[in-house]
Amino acid sequence: MFLTDTMRGYRGVKYTLFFFCYCFWVVSAILIAVGIYAKVAKEKADVVDTLTVDPALLLIVVGLLMFLITFLGCFGALRNATCLLKMFLSILAVVLVLQVAAGAVTYVLTDLVMERTEMLMMKAVVRYREDRDLENAIDFVQKKFQCCGVENYKDWSRNVYFECSESNPSLEVCGVPFSCCVHLQNQTVLNTMCGYGMQQQQEAAARQHIFTAGCLQRIVLWAQKNLLLVAGLTAGLLLLEVCMMGLAAAQAAWIHRVRRRQKVSEG
Structure with a gap:
């Protein structure tokens, strides 16, 4: 037995x-x-x-x-x-x-990790449009967390396509990607030009059309709110x-x- x-x-x-x-x-x-x-x-x-x-x-x-x-x-x-x-x-x-x-x-x-993360995200902003996978990833993050740029929406001036200067020949000068735009609930047609010229506006005015908060801040806030979930999954693994x-x-x-x-x- x-x-x-x-x-x-x-x-x-x-x-x-x-x-x-x-x-x-x-x-x-x-x-x-x-x-x-x-x-x-x-x-x-x-x-x-x-x-x-x-x-x-x-x-x-x-x-x-x-x-x-x-x-x-x-x-x-x-x-x-x-x-x-x-x-x-x-x-x-x-x-x-x-x-x-x-x-x-x-x-x-933590401070060093945040600094490195900010540098990596800023590099991604600079390289936007040069890598399709990277472009899709940034658009996903900005839509998911309702954010724009790393610290704020004016970070997109670091990108050659969105650089806010008189010498920039791009049609998207002083703009931001469409993934920064605030979409209405009843909106059925995506306006890919909604971010044009937004960097020239003050934050209060731009907030009516685009997300102005930086993605780094939004991601940190999301992590803090879901700390128990992340800790639980990590502990479970x-x-x-x-x-x-x-x-x-x-x-x-x-x-x-x-x-x-x-x-x-x-x-």
């Missing part, structure tokens, strides 16, 4: 670990596929990357790492391979430590990783125990 209960417990540990690893394995395959698709689409469109890190390449790298790590867990759990389970456990422990360390560094160096480590350690220990008993009985 005790042996039967022990086997049931072992099988529960084994297949629970396999299930978790398989779920992450599927997610990693999706990330790789999305990254490859985005990379191929960008190359066909002859788009030049303007950010420090190519998002498509980042998806592929993260997906490959997840694929390899979860493969070790899946195969090790099914085949009762203690060496693979130990490798999986060790790599997951390193990833967990790095995640905690990154969170601690981010918390301690870390807890899941700890559970997978515990399952891998339990299965490896059980396999060692069984093999030790076999050696004793044979001796």
Whole structure:
């Protein structure tokens, strides 16, 4: 009876670990596929990357790492391979430590992180229209958070197309992208010229037509309002990783125990 209960417990540990690893394995395959698709689409469109890190390449790298790590867990759990389970456990422990360390560094160096984030966002504003993926990402952020620019709507003067100067030959001189515009509820036709000349207006007047608040401020406010949600998701992910480590350690220990008993009985 005790042996039967022990086997049931072992099988529960084994297949629970396999299930978790398989779920992450599927997610990693999706990330790789999305990254490859985005990379191929960008190359066909002859788009030049303007950010420090190519998002498509980042998806592929993260997906490959997840694929390899979860493969070790899946195969090790099914085949009762203690060496693979130990490798999986060790790599997951390193990833967990790095995640905690990154969170601690981010918390301690909040001002530096904010400064770097502002620099990256300003660089994205400058490179707008040079990268289609970047352009779509900025438009999405400005629509989602109802913001314009990094600190305010006049940041768009840093872009060559929207630069507010008499020597600028662009039709969009002193303007902002259409994603900054305030859209009425009953508006059915998108006016892509609604942001033209908005930088020449004072903030009170411009606020009637466009969002004037900066995206950095809006994103920080969103993060503060949803701090519990973000913390909960992060804690849940870390807890899941700890559970997978515990399952891998339990299965490896059980396999060692069984093999030790076999050696004793044979001796």
